[in-house]
Each structure stands twice: as structure tokens, then as C-alpha cells.
Amino acid sequence: MGLIVKTFDEVSQASQLLSDGDGLFFGGGTILMRVVNDGAPNLSLLVRTTDPCMRTITVAKDKIILGGGTTMLDIINHQELEFLHAPARAVGGPAIHAMATVGGNLYARHPFGDFTTALLALSATVRFADDDKGKEIPLEELLKDRESLPRRIVTSVVISRPADDIFRFIKICRVRPHRQPVMTLAACLPINEGKIINARIAYGAMASTPIRITAVEHALEGRALDPSGIRDAVAVATDGLSPPTDAIATEWYRREVAPVHLKHLLLGNSI
Amino acid sequence: MNKKPVHLRVNGVEKSVFVDEGANLLDVLRRSIGDVSVKYGCGQGTCGACGVMIDGVLQLSCLCLAEAADGSNIETVNSLANGDLHPLQQAFMDNFGAQCGFCTPGMLMAARALLDKTPSPTREQVIEAISGNICRCTGYEPIIHAILDAADRMTSQQKT
Numbered sequence: 001m002g003l004i005v006k007t008f009d010e011v012s013q014a015s016q017l018l019s020d021g022d023g024l025f026f027g028g029g030t031i032l033m034r035v036v037n038d039g040a041p042n043l044s045l046l047v048r049t050t051d052p053c054m055r056t057i058t059v060a061k062d063k064i065i066l067g068g069g070t071t072m073l074d075i076i077n078h079q080e081l082e083f084l085h086a087p088a089r090a091v092g093g094p095a096i097h098a099m100a101t102v103g104g105n106l107y108a109r110h111p112f113g114d115f116t117t118a119l120l121a122l123s124a125t126v127r128f129a130d131d132d133k134g135k136e137i138p139l140e141e142l143l144k145d146r147e148s149l150p151r152r153i154v155t156s157v158v159i160s161r162p163a164d165d166i167f168r169f170i171k172i173c174r175v176r177p178h179r180q181p182v183m184t185l186a187a188c189l190p191i192n193e194g195k196i197i198n199a200r201i202a203y204g205a206m207a208s209t210p211i212r213i214t215a216v217e218h219a220l221e222g223r224a225l226d227p228s229g230i231r232d233a234v235a236v237a238t239d240g241l242s243p244p245t246d247a248i249a250t251e252w253y254r255r256e257v258a259p260v261h262l263k264h265l266l267l268g269n270s271i
Numbered sequence: 272m273n274k275k276p277v278h279l280r281v282n283g284v285e286k287s288v289f290v291d292e293g294a295n296l297l298d299v300l301r302r303s304i305g306d307v308s309v310k311y312g313c314g315q316g317t318c319g320a321c322g323v324m325i326d327g328v329l330q331l332s333c334l335c336l337a338e339a340a341d342g343s344n345i346e347t348v349n350s351l352a353n354g355d356l357h358p359l360q361q362a363f364m365d366n367f368g369a370q371c372g373f374c375t376p377g378m379l380m381a382a383r384a385l386l387d388k389t390p391s392p393t394r395e396q397v398i399e400a401i402s403g404n405i406c407r408c409t410g411y412e413p414i415i416h417a418i419l420d421a422a423d424r425m426t427s428q429q430k431t
Contacts, residue, residue: 002273003293005338026336030316033334036293037314046293048339073328093403094384095322095331178402 003036004045011051015129015153023047025153027069028099030092031108054103054155057081062161068103068154072096072115083167087118087186090171093178103154106139107146110208110244114184116143117204118169120212121186122159129153143209166190168265171204172257174248181205182249183258185265189225196220196229201262206243206254215239216262230266237262277341281306282350290337297321297332300347308349308376312405319404322377322384323347329384331403348376351383358428359383359421368417370408377404382418390426394419 005026008014018025023045026032035043054069059080066075072088075081076097091100091114105115106126116139125136130152139157166189172182184204190197199220204210215236223229243254263269274289281304288303295314300306300323309332312320316334323332324346351357359382362368369375378401385392385400392400397418406414 002291004273005275005292005336007338029334029336029339033295033336034315037295037333040293046336048336089399092316093319094381094400095319095329095403096316098328098330099316099334 003040003043005048006045007048007050009050011049011054011129011153011155012132014047014049014051017045018047018151018153019130021045024151027104028071028101030096030100031104049153056156059161064159064161066102066157066159068101068156070102071098072100073098075102083162084118086169087115090114090169090178090181090184096178102157106142106154106157107151111180111205111246111248113204113210114171114181117184117202117210118167118186119157119159120202120210121169121188121200122162122167123188123200124157124159126154127156127158129155140212143211146209162188163190168268170261170265172261180246180248183243183254183261184210185261187265189220189266191225194224195222196225197222203241203258205248206238206241206258208244211241213237213239213241220266225266227267230263233266234259234263275338277337279304279340279342280344282346292338294337295333296323296325296335296337296340296345299337300332300345306347306349309347310373310376312373312377317405318374318377319381319401320374320377322380322404324350324380324384327387329380346380348379351379357383358424359386359418362417362421362424363414366413366417366420368409368414374404374406374408378406378414382421385418386422386425390429391422392419 026046026048054067056067057070057078058065072091075084075088120139124139126139126142127136168187171184173179183206186202188200199217201213201216202210216233219233219236237259238255243251245251273292277290278287286304290299300309310320312318314333316331321332322329325343351360359379381401381404389396397415
């Protein structure tokens with residue numbers, strides 16, 4: 001029996017069918033269509049929705065809600081989301097921008113997940129279609145369990161708008177500008193009276209999923225954002241990490257360059 | 272395998288076909304509709320050779336579910352020429368922007384998408400525009416020159 005594709009007007013209907021069976025949710029197609037094109041021997045059902053809520057972007061003064069089906073191009077074209085333009089542009093070339101979704105990027109396997117790395121630094125929370133109470137879970141929780149938990153449809157991702165100049169993002173590629181990363185780095189660096197407080201630092205392509213680097217966050221607490229203030233943080237740039245080896249870079253290379261790029265990120269240096 | 276009806280407007284012509292569930296738009300364009308100007312390079316969304324415009328937006332037809340494009344306006348590289356070659360096509364020829372030619376349809380569509388929005392792009396904008404397209408032959412510089420040349424020609428044409 002061949003592949004079956006079911007399309008629903010409402011995301012709740014799609015979610016119901018997924019909870020009943022073995023299908024996968026089809027968003028923009030940039031991940032699943034590769035599997036389908038390869039023959040997909042273990043895939044029997046794709047579930048889609050045309051629910052407009054999935055592509056809704058809500059921008060309030062401090063809170064931003066991105067629909068799970070929002071594409072990178074939707075974000076790039078949104079004038080009030082300028083701080084997210086660089087992470088959105090990092091996800092492939094222009095054609096991929098029009099197809100890749102926020103929700104899909106949360107499930108992108110190593111080395112991908114550039115946009116997710118940015119969301120992690122922005123303290124993102126996630127809402128699911130099968131939770132009608134609107135409960136949000138921290139993005140870290142989804143990433144920790146994403147391989148083991150049944151697939152759930154992400155209806156929206158919620159972030160707080162960062163104050164000017166505290167959010168940083170860079171992607172390091174061998175083949176520029178948008179190919180598979182050596183690593184991706186994102187940081188939120190709130191400053192109070194000249195000292196960093198409650199920093200959030202995230203890496204992509206340095207673990208099986210995008211990951212927060214709490215060792216660096218702790219080392220930045222209460223320090224000035226200058227070369228001497230970040231010295232201890234740079235020293236622990238790869239503490240506790242076992243970066244993957246792949247066709248782009250080895251574990252050794254990723255460990256070697258991570259402190260260099262972290263320093264560039266924190267000091268706002270262009271590369 | 273189940274089949275579904277899909278209606279497309281391809282290069283200005285209405286087309287109705289039955290497609291397998293799970294079929295990608297690239298296969299439908301090439302095999303069911305017969306437009307082989309769209310190239311199958313990788314089937315993974317990496318090479319960009321299959322780029323087409325769907326409702327005015329550049330997308331990769333190998334990653335697009337054919338049934339998701341139902342009702343859409345599709346433009347392939349065959350839509351560029353209108354009796355005469357499009358300035359982009361002429362510029363590619365004049366600047367040796369094609370060697371084997373396999374990446375060229377995708378490159379042309381990426382260039383078209385750029386020039387639709389940015390008639391006078393910078394070199395950096397051209398590089399960004401073709402960042403999703405791979406070429407093994409030219410080393411990219413002739414392609415970049417061709418796109419910048421085409422932009423100049425089109426801008427000059429509009430002024431006269």
C-alpha cells in the first residue's frame with residue numbers, strides 16, 4: 001500500500017489523526033519530503049493542515065507569538081521581527097526560506113536547527129495542538145525529549161522581544177553563506193549597571209540538538225561585556241560537550257573553534 | 272497507490288492531472304505535464320536545480336507535495352522567453368554563465384526571483400540569491416556577472 005496524505009482545514013483535526021496512528025505531520029516539506037523522495041519505506045501517512053492559525057505572527061510590545069507553520073520568509077518579510085532576520089536567513093537559501101517552518105526547524109536533525117538555536121537563547125516556549133488549555137513548555141524540554149516522545153504538532157512558539165542590542169546570532173559555515181554549519185551561536189546578554197545578568201547562550205551543531213551552555217552562562221554572570229570580563233566564559237566554551245563528527249567538521253575541530261567564535265559573538269565582532 | 276486530481280496553471284496554461292499521493296511537484300511537472308526544463312538534481316533540496324516560482328515565490332519543486340500546489344500558478348524557466356530570449360537568458364549566454372547547463376534553469380529562476388524584487392542588486396545580493404544553487408562547472412563568477420549584466424540591461428530597457 002502506498003503513501004497516504006490527509007489534509008485538514010483545522011489543526012485540531014490533524015492532531016487528532018496523528019494521535020490515533022503512525023503518521024507524521026507534514027509542514028513545509030523541507031525535512032519530510034526528502035524522506036518521501038527516498039522511498040520512505042517506514043512511512044505510510046502524512047498529515048497536513050491548511051489552518052491559517054499556523055502561519056499567524058502576533059507581535060505585542062514584549063511578547064511575540066510565531067505560528068508553527070510560519071516560514072522563514074514570513075519572518076524575513078516582517079518589519080517588526082528584524083532581530084530574527086539573521087537566524088531566518090541562515091536556514092538555507094531563498095527557496096528554502098519560503099518553505100522551511102518554525103515548527104519544522106525544532107525537529108531538524110544535526111547539523112541543522114539554526115533558527116531553533118536562536119529561539120533557545122530567546123527563552124522560547126512551545127504550544128501544541130493537542131493541548132487546548134494553551135499550556136506552554138520550555139523549548140529545552142521539547143529538545144531533550146524530541147526523539148523519544150510521540151510527534152506533536154507545534155502550533156506556536158512564544159518568545160519575549162529582547163531589548164535593543166542584547167541578542168546576538170552568528171552561523172559558522174565552511175561553504176558560505178548558508179550551508180551546513182560547523183556551529184551556530186546565539187546569545188541574549190541583558191546588562192544591568194554595566195554587568196551581564198541572566199545571560200542565555202545557545203549552540204547549534206555542537207550536540208545532537210541545539211543546546212544551552214550553562215557553564216558559559218554562569219561564567220558571564222556579573223561580569224562586564226569586555227575582553228577581560230568574558231575570559232572565564234570563553235575558557236569553558238565547550239565544557240560538558242561532545243560535539244559530533246560529520247562531513248563538515250570533526251569533534252576536535254568544533255572544540256577548537258568554539259571558544260574563538262564564542263568570543264566573537266560576545267564582543268559583537270564581525271567575522 | 273491512490274491518485275488525486277491536481278489543477279495547476281503552468282506558464283500561463285491550465286493543466287489538470289492525477290497525481291500519486293506523496294508525489295513531488297518536480298515529478299509531476301516533468302512526467303505528467305511534460306515540462307522537462309525543470310531539472311532533477313538531488314531530490315533533497317540541496318542543489319536548487321528544480322527551482323520554480325509558485326504563486327510568485329521561488330520554491331524547490333522536489334520538496335513540494337504536488338497536491339499542496341493544487342490551484343497554484345507555476346512558472347518554470349520555460350516562462351522566461353517571450354518570442355525573444357529573456358534578458359537573463361541572453362546575459363547568461365553572453366557571459367558564459369552556463370557550461371553543462373544542468374544548474375542553469377534553477378539559477379535563472381533564482382535570478383528572476385531576485386530581479387523581480389530587487390531590480391538593481393549588489394554583488395552580495397546576487398550571491399545571496401543563488402546561495403541555494405550549486406554549480407560544478409562555472410565557479411559561479413560568470414553566473415554572478417550574467418545576473419548583474421541582466422539587471423543592467425533590464426534597468427536600461429525600462430528607462431528607454
